[in-house]
Amino acid sequence: MSLYEAELVVDRLESAADGVLAVTLRHPLGERLPAWEPGAHIDVVLGPELERQYSLCGDPADPDAWRIAVLREPDGRGGSAHVHEQLGQGDKVRVRGPRNHFALRPAPRYRFVAGGIGITPILPMLAAAEAAGAEWTLLYGGRSRGSMAFTGELERYGDRVTVAPQDETGLLDLGSVLDDVPEGTLVYCCGPGALLDAVEQRAPAGVLHVERFQPKEQETGENTEFEVVLAQSGRTLVCPPDVSVLDTVRAAGVEVLFSCTEGTCGTCETDVVEGTPDHRDSVLSDEEREAGETMLICVSRCRGKRLVLDL
Known part of the structure; x- marks a missing residue:
């Protein structure tokens, strides 16, 4: 099933907090x-290679x-700067999606933890749980109260929400x-890596998303050479130790959707027909990794000598 892709217009720009633009x-x-x-x-296409x-x-x-809400990151790679400095009302941007690797599963009780801009996926989850x-x-932290987005919208939930600015x-x-x-x-938790690491170390098994x-x-093994078979055409490619599966198939002229190339966005997720992936992404759950039915080809590799992909 192909993803929706279209040019949308910027209808409204609003400050959601210091350094956060909705x-x-x-x-x-x-x-x-x-x-x-x-x-x-x-996915939001802000420009060539952006x-x-x-x-x-x-x-x-x-x-x-x-x-959406975008945090201004002075040391970022240019995306947030473009949104904050160049995007204006009435401008058009190409978008693709939506995708969901963080779906809210049915449960009688939830505990939400958000850090900084990590409140964005959590916010609609609260309404759904309600x-x-x-x-x-919800336990919601940030550097300061002024830097924490959507605190006004959270007030309607009363004492179920704990807003905890670090400077306070x-x-x-x-x-x-x-x-x-x-x-x-x-x-459910979203936020900076240090927060997620701390939550993962402390949360009971089987309850955390x-x-x-x-x-x-992640600790990874040594990169080795392996074959990548493209099931749709029968072509066999060689993936060298220093080249990703994504770059290998693209070099062969195969068009594949991709974006972050870091294993965090899920854009390049590909079905695995045969072989055992060496998962190195930050998206798939433990259950999905164990099943081995899909892999993120921008970072993950093969645990054997041969991998057959639905490409």
Whole structure:
């Protein structure tokens, strides 16, 4: 199934916090946009060689608009600077998606943890949990209160939301969320890598779902050469130790969607027909890795000598 791709118009730009810009996108002809569920993100093409992924943080029930929020990152790779400095109301941007590797699974209880701009995928999850009648709490941290986006929208949830700016309360009290997790509770967390690492170390097994904006540091084995067989054409390629599967198939003239090349966005996820992937991404769950039915070909490799992909 092909992804939706279109040029959307910037309908509204609003400050969501210090250094955070909320951008509302609509179809220029008023056409309805594809449905999405909490946790989804879209690819936004800001220019040549400038494509970024942003979580949808608006209302999934609104078919006419998509909202994203972009943190200004002075040391970033140019995407946030473009949005904050060059994007204007009425401008058009090409988008693709939505995709969702952070879907909210049904549960009677949730505990949400967000750090900084990590509130974006969590925000629509709160509304979904509320609508489903689930019990939930949110622990939301940031550098300062002024830097934390959407705190005004969170006020309607009352004391189920704990806003904890670091300059006021110190580091997040993860023990209050993770040390006594009732059976049937799911934990969802998004934010900086250090926060996610801390949550992963402390959360009970089997309850945690995270989304990373930066690749997770992983121990990997030595890169070796292996064959990549393209099932749709029967072609066999050789993937050298110092070349990714993505670059190998692209060099052979195969068109493949990709974006981050870091294993965080999921754009290049490819079905595996045969062989055992050496997963090195920051997207797939432990269950998905164990199943070995798909892989992110920008970073993952092969545990054997031969890999057959649905390309």
